[in-house]
Amino acid sequence: MTKIQKKILITGGAGFIGSHVVRLFVKKYPDYRIYNLDALTYAGNLENIKDVENEPNYKFVKGDIKDIEFINSLFEEIQFDAVIHLAAESHVDRSITNPNEFIETNVLGTANLLNAFRDSNKGNFEGKLFYHVSTDEVYGSLGKTGLFKETTPYDPQSPYASSKAASDHLVRAYGNTYGLPFVISNCSNNYGANQFPEKLIPLFINNVKLSKPLPVYGDGNYTRDWLYVVDHARAIDEIFHHGKKGETYNIGGFNEWTNLNLIKLLCKLMDERLNRPEGSSEKLITFVKDRAGHDRRYAIDAGKINSELGWKPSVTFEEGLALTLDWYLSNDEWLESVTSGSYQEYYKKMYS
Numbered sequence: 001m002t003k004i005q006k007k008i009l010i011t012g013g014a015g016f017i018g019s020h021v022v023r024l025f026v027k028k029y030p031d032y033r034i035y036n037l038d039a040l041t042y043a044g045n046l047e048n049i050k051d052v053e054n055e056p057n058y059k060f061v062k063g064d065i066k067d068i069e070f071i072n073s074l075f076e077e078i079q080f081d082a083v084i085h086l087a088a089e090s091h092v093d094r095s096i097t098n099p100n101e102f103i104e105t106n107v108l109g110t111a112n113l114l115n116a117f118r119d120s121n122k123g124n125f126e127g128k129l130f131y132h133v134s135t136d137e138v139y140g141s142l143g144k145t146g147l148f149k150e151t152t153p154y155d156p157q158s159p160y161a162s163s164k165a166a167s168d169h170l171v172r173a174y175g176n177t178y179g180l181p182f183v184i185s186n187c188s189n190n191y192g193a194n195q196f197p198e199k200l201i202p203l204f205i206n207n208v209k210l211s212k213p214l215p216v217y218g219d220g221n222y223t224r225d226w227l228y229v230v231d232h233a234r235a236i237d238e239i240f241h242h243g244k245k246g247e248t249y250n251i252g253g254f255n256e257w258t259n260l261n262l263i264k265l266l267c268k269l270m271d272e273r274l275n276r277p278e279g280s281s282e283k284l285i286t287f288v289k290d291r292a293g294h295d296r297r298y299a300i301d302a303g304k305i306n307s308e309l310g311w312k313p314s315v316t317f318e319e320g321l322a323l324t325l326d327w328y329l330s331n332d333e334w335l336e337s338v339t340s341g342s343y344q345e346y347y348k349k350m351y352s
């Protein structure tokens with residue numbers, strides 16, 4: 001972007017990826033005023049961004065993107081220059097048990113933000129931007145070969161992926177119909193500090209720590225392309241400032257792993273850290289019923305963001321995974337607080 005952005009709304013900034021994006025923007029751009037809007041659902045946690053809460057260019061706003069009146073009055077009051085939209089229901093398994101929650105938050109919530117951004121700008125979008133953060137799951141599932149490109153047709157397979165695909169379509173439609181300036185990025189699987197332990201990597205770290213079974217869905221030969229969360233935040237920064245309006249950028253780690261191979265590596269690294277005999281964590285692997293409609297393989301062609309914006313991951317998978325394991329092992333309090341209460345109910349329902 002050419003013009004300096006003054007007031008930036010980041011939605012979902014108390015969640016996993018959002019907290020890393022908020023931290024990067026607050027620290028790197030003291031001239032920007034960063035508003036973090038988050039409803040603090042089970043996945044949102046102000047502890048994730050405690051280190052920036054007293055920064056002068058940061059403000060937390062508790063609120064729900066589903067609440068039309070609240071969203072409209074917030075946009076009228078603050079007149080944001082840009083929105084970086086991450087707030088969403090994000091866990092595929094939860095979308096299988098409760099799809100409506102995903103449609104309401106991810107589709108209607110995004111529509112509310114688009115309407116409010118359009119209306120508060122009153123037709124003058126000079127220097128404005130709506131950045132929509134999306135997922136590679138909108139493209140569906142790959143066979144043994146091939147990569148998701150920006151031109152790959154949408155083919156979402158889960159209620160979560162469909163709700164994200166619908167929100168992507170809405171953003172593009174608002175660009176086409178109302179001239180609303182936007183960018184969209186579709187990223188592969190993230191890992192790193194502060195990820196809620198319902199997702200594969202933090203769930204398995206916690207279970208290894210507690211010597212609990214490691215529930216591998218199906219045959220475990222599903223492939224994901226893993227990216228360190230700080231590198232996703234760096235990519236969002238690049239796209240926000242230098243991406244072309246109206247464009248889509250795929251973001252990925254150039255880093256495909258089958259779940260089983262990844263889990264075995266994680267077990268080995270955990271044994272080393274916990275001073276357990278080699279092979280002891282692997283014994284916790286337990287094959288369980290497969291996820292319904294489980295996508296076989298995701299892999300991103302991140303050539304466009306690499307060649308146009310010069311972005312590439314800054315850490316190797318081995319480095320990122322080591323940082324992640326060390327973070328979880330030295331943040332017992334965080335892990336214990338997010339796995340108490342309603343997490344126990346969720347876990348029982350999912351895995352018993």
Ligand code: NAD
Nearest residue numbers: 012014015016017039040041043044064065087088090190
């Ligand atoms: P997360 O579940 O950790 O965090 C989501 C955040 O959104 C939470 O803080 C939650 O409180 C907030 N939120 C949820 N509903 C809200 C509502 N109605 N109003 C306001 N806030 C609400 O998710 P994440 O993994 O950090 O993902 C962030 C975004 O990135 C999502 O849009 C997701 O689709 C996308 N994404 C995630 C990944 C990944 O691997 N995690 C990969 C690609 C894209």
Ligand code: DAU
Nearest residue numbers: 090091092135136137188189198199200215216217222259
């Ligand atoms: O690709 C990007 C997407 O990555 C994001 O859009 C989603 O928000 C994010 O949750 C993630 O989706 P996945 O479904 O790929 O992530 P998850 O961590 O839930 O699962 C990763 C793989 O591990 C998947 O093949 C399912 C498998 N799995 C997962 C869990 C939780 C298991 O085998 N056992 C488990 O208990």
